[in-house]
Amino acid sequence: MANLDLAGVRKSFGANTILHGIDLAIEDGEFIVFVGPSGCGKSTLLRAICGLDEVDSGDIHIGGRRMNGVPPAERGLAMVFQSYALYPHMTVRENMAFALTLANRPQADIDAAVMKAAQALRIEPLLGRRPKELSGGQRQRVAIGRAIVRQPSVFLFDEPLSNLDAALRVQMRIELARLHRDLATTMIYVTHDQVEAMTLADRIVVFNGGRIEQVGPPLQLYHEPDNLFVAGFLGAPAMNFLSGEVRDSDGRQAAIALAGGRALLQVVLASAPARGQKVTVGIRPEHLLADTAGGIPATVFAVEHLGDGAYLYATVAGSGEQVIMRADPEMTWSAGQVLALGAVPGRIHVFGEDGQRLKPA
Numbered sequence: 001m002a003n004l005d006l007a008g009v010r011k012s013f014g015a016n017t018i019l020h021g022i023d024l025a026i027e028d029g030e031f032i033v034f035v036g037p038s039g040c041g042k043s044t045l046l047r048a049i050c051g052l053d054e055v056d057s058g059d060i061h062i063g064g065r066r067m068n069g070v071p072p073a074e075r076g077l078a079m080v081f082q083s084y085a086l087y088p089h090m091t092v093r094e095n096m097a098f099a100l101t102l103a104n105r106p107q108a109d110i111d112a113a114v115m116k117a118a119q120a121l122r123i124e125p126l127l128g129r130r131p132k133e134l135s136g137g138q139r140q141r142v143a144i145g146r147a148i149v150r151q152p153s154v155f156l157f158d159e160p161l162s163n164l165d166a167a168l169r170v171q172m173r174i175e176l177a178r179l180h181r182d183l184a185t186t187m188i189y190v191t192h193d194q195v196e197a198m199t200l201a202d203r204i205v206v207f208n209g210g211r212i213e214q215v216g217p218p219l220q221l222y223h224e225p226d227n228l229f230v231a232g233f234l235g236a237p238a239m240n241f242l243s244g245e246v247r248d249s250d251g252r253q254a255a256i257a258l259a260g261g262r263a264l265l266q267v268v269l270a271s272a273p274a275r276g277q278k279v280t281v282g283i284r285p286e287h288l289l290a291d292t293a294g295g296i297p298a299t300v301f302a303v304e305h306l307g308d309g310a311y312l313y314a315t316v317a318g319s320g321e322q323v324i325m326r327a328d329p330e331m332t333w334s335a336g337q338v339l340a341l342g343a344v345p346g347r348i349h350v351f352g353e354d355g356q357r358l359k360p361a
């Protein structure tokens with residue numbers, strides 16, 4: 001087990017700077033999830049941590065030891081890839097034992113380590129099979145098992161579940177959470193899956209263009225995003241954004257004109273912007289209300305029924321902006337219906353012209 005400390009980590013490929021000075025401290029035993037749009041540098045940072053790529057500048061400390069220049073095999077890490085990377089000619093047992101065999105560990109120790117990992121992942125009956133005789137989920141378990149037997153101080157996962165079907169992903173996600181509880185080892189996990197990020201992470205790191213936008217516990221990021229990028233990135237469907245203008249402000253309380261001036265929203269902020277400033281108001285689909293006295297008129301143009309909920313797609317009068325609202329599936333909704341939009345109190349976000357969230361009072 002080990003903590004990890006990244007300080008000013010920079011990495012370029014040719015003229016392209018991919019990582020622009022990453023600072024990140026990861027506690028011993030934490031489950032950290034990296035998210036961000038495609039190409040933002042998540043895998044590059046993972047490869048730098050495990051030593052597959054050297055950084056241009058900055059320091060990587062693992063368990064207090066500076067790892068710059070240390071070969072991957074000596075960093076005490078184990079990486080699990082999306083593509084499993086199992087040896088096809090070896091059995092599951094041989095695949096799992098490989099690193100320990102290479103290290104000339106006594107056979108009895110190897111057998112015990114393989115059996116313990118196989119039991120943790122419930123793959124003992126598969127130990128004699130070759131990878132081609134396994135399902136995708138079983139192969140992924142073997143890849144994780146191979147990482148476990150090495151007893152790494154940190155696990156690195158690069159989208160390990162993305163090749164699995166939806167049901168298997170859910171099962172493996174729950175197993176990974178259990179594994180983390182049992183092993184209590186530091187884990188760094190890259191994913192595009194919002195549910196994996198929200199459910200597995202102790203803290204999520206949101207990347208954008210080779211920089212960290214925000215780090216925090218999942219629900220903190222969801223409910224208190226620092227800026228428009230994080231607000232729009234986390235959550236599916238995404239947060240609705242409405243453009244507004246401050247009509248009146250006493251430095252704390254502000255009246256924001258929305259929907260092209262058809263509606264006035266009163267907010268109380270720690271520091272409200274001055275009259276005339278442009279702002280963006282953010283409201284999540286599940287926090288919009290359909291029938292609010294004095295609400296903003298919006299016309300439904302599409303309805304999606306999901307069984308456990310419904311999504312209404314509506315156009316806001318005055319501005320033509322489109323919003324998505326999560327609605328009660330027991331009620332009747334139809335295209336052409338006019339809503340009076342409001343929001344759950346305390347769930348309205350206001351962002352300034354620079355995209356930063358304005359803290360509520």
Ligand SMILES: Nc1ncnc2c1ncn2[C@@H]1O[C@H](COP(=O)(O)OP(=O)(O)OP(=O)(O)O)[C@@H](O)[C@H]1O
Nearest residue numbers: 013014018036037038039040041042043044045192
């Ligand atoms: N070996 C390399 N040589 C040149 N460019 C590279 C190399 N590896 C990565 N890149 C570039 O670095 C950028 C970041 O890639 P990276 O794989 O880290 O992104 P990512 O956030 O993991 O993306 P994804 O979510 O799609 O996996 C991309 O523009 C990619 O093309």
